[in-house]
Amino acid sequence: MKKILSCLFTASILLVSCSFGQSQTSDLLLVSTTSTQDSGLLDVLLPAFTGRTGYYVQLIAVGSGQALKIGEQGNADVILLHSPAAEEDFIAQGFGIDRRLVMHNDFVVVGPPSDPAALRSQPELDSVFKAIFSSASTFVSRGDDSGTHVKELALWKNAGLNPAGEAWYLETGQGQGATLSIASEKGGYALTDRGTFLAYKTNVNLEILFEGDPFLLNIYHVITVNPDKFPNINLEGAKAFTDFITSPEGQEIIAQFGVDKYGQPLFFADAGKTETELGLP
Amino acid sequence: MTEIFNITLLSLQVSAVATIISLTIGLPFGTWLALGNFRGRSFILSIINTGMALPPVVVGLVVAIMLWRSGPLGNLRLIYTPVAIIIAQTVIAAPVVTGLTAAALEALDPRLQQQLLGLGASRPQMIWYLWREARLPLLAALMAGFGSVISEVGASMMVGGNIRGQTRVLTTAIVLETSKGEFGQALALSALLLVLTYLINLALTWIQQKGARR
Numbered sequence: 001m002k003k004i005l006s007c008l009f010t011a012s013i014l015l016v017s018c019s020f021g022q023s024q025t026s027d028l029l030l031v032s033t034t035s036t037q038d039s040g041l042l043d044v045l046l047p048a049f050t051g052r053t054g055y056y057v058q059l060i061a062v063g064s065g066q067a068l069k070i071g072e073q074g075n076a077d078v079i080l081l082h083s084p085a086a087e088e089d090f091i092a093q094g095f096g097i098d099r100r101l102v103m104h105n106d107f108v109v110v111g112p113p114s115d116p117a118a119l120r121s122q123p124e125l126d127s128v129f130k131a132i133f134s135s136a137s138t139f140v141s142r143g144d145d146s147g148t149h150v151k152e153l154a155l156w157k158n159a160g161l162n163p164a165g166e167a168w169y170l171e172t173g174q175g176q177g178a179t180l181s182i183a184s185e186k187g188g189y190a191l192t193d194r195g196t197f198l199a200y201k202t203n204v205n206l207e208i209l210f211e212g213d214p215f216l217l218n219i220y221h222v223i224t225v226n227p228d229k230f231p232n233i234n235l236e237g238a239k240a241f242t243d244f245i246t247s248p249e250g251q252e253i254i255a256q257f258g259v260d261k262y263g264q265p266l267f268f269a270d271a272g273k274t275e276t277e278l279g280l281p
Numbered sequence: 282m283t284e285i286f287n288i289t290l291l292s293l294q295v296s297a298v299a300t301i302i303s304l305t306i307g308l309p310f311g312t313w314l315a316l317g318n319f320r321g322r323s324f325i326l327s328i329i330n331t332g333m334a335l336p337p338v339v340v341g342l343v344v345a346i347m348l349w350r351s352g353p354l355g356n357l358r359l360i361y362t363p364v365a366i367i368i369a370q371t372v373i374a375a376p377v378v379t380g381l382t383a384a385a386l387e388a389l390d391p392r393l394q395q396q397l398l399g400l401g402a403s404r405p406q407m408i409w410y411l412w413r414e415a416r417l418p419l420l421a422a423l424m425a426g427f428g429s430v431i432s433e434v435g436a437s438m439m440v441g442g443n444i445r446g447q448t449r450v451l452t453t454a455i456v457l458e459t460s461k462g463e464f465g466q467a468l469a470l471s472a473l474l475l476v477l478t479y480l481i482n483l484a485l486t487w488i489q490q491k492g493a494r495r
Contacts, residue, residue, distance in 0.1 A: 062460055063460045063461065065460070065461045065462045066459065066460045066461060066462040068462065069462025069464070070462070143445055143457075144457060144460055144461055145461040145462070170444045170445070170447070171444065171445035171446075172442055172443055172444055172445075173443045173445065173449065173453070173454075173456075173457035173460070174438070174442070174443055174457075178438075178442070182361055182442045182444070184350075185349060185350055185360050185361060186361065205350075
């Protein structure tokens, strides 16, 4: 019995040391939003980065709210996300440095092909949300403080409406992919980034019903966690990642991603541009 | 506050119903496995014992595929409803109750059966007596079944959808608050879940031990 126990003990020590053995100084902890992971972009971008620089990236994909909290506690080296206002707060509070524009995609309003609220015929963004509200059509919200959820709340607010608590307003508290599946099953509308929608399109019974408003741009920045606040972070790795993702090589990967599969790019490479150039105030 | 109360109530209702269904399936089935003497019995037991370790996400995935509109049971319109969570949790808890019931009855002295039948007990009477004899491990089976579902999150998330006010339960609410970075809220909900689980197990243990002293 003793022998068996000591064997088991040795085996577990070996297993543990194997699984942690990889974490050398060349590891980089990246926190990103679920939308970049769901779209599959990071599956292409990260191996290219590792191949170029030798840094092995550990990816944590969470909602933007949690991503910033993780950064505030110094549990990340570099953050890639799309909540511009919250990001500026994050920088202002001294948690992050070196914020750079990486790319954008856009939000679209999707819904069942039958389109009960007749969104296809709406001329502008506000009237889209008014039509959903007045027809009390099912709307499936992320409800998780993510960048997409924050954007959706701003859209309701701009239209002068408050859907909270309405029976047709469902909050999933889950990622974009799960939210699209639920919208599809419930025959409801949803706000989604285009990338995730194109990636999920074949699995859901939803169509793009409204798109193209400048307010629907979804802009991604990369931020390095402030090494003055958290000396343990991998600053060199973070800089290498930031440089790579904004380099011509990284930008080319972003611009080409999805073209072969969907016939259109999922993201637009924007390194070096300003937000004003993207048509934002 | 009322929202937390409703989430808690839904958690308890869903898991209690799933546990009761698991008991009505697992108790007879486990008994049949323990007392039976037929070909393939060990094979079925090995399947059940594997089932006791079924990963909730796998159960969630399979149940979701069945219940999707495009799936074989799609017409029932059950996906993303509390009923869907009950179905998934029953699939998780039933093998636990079945396996532990079989183990509890197999641990009894095999001569007890012969003796009871020899004394003129009918088969239902004999089984009733065996259940009474094994009531301590049987209650443990019930607790393990309940514990396995009140604490699982993977299946509830996948088939329930964590929809606010409809299918959000304590565990999925904890995942949500964590994903929002609201660690305080998440910890408070975790504490609530632990206290509830403790109280239920305290009650069951009390019943169990009362039975033991008799």
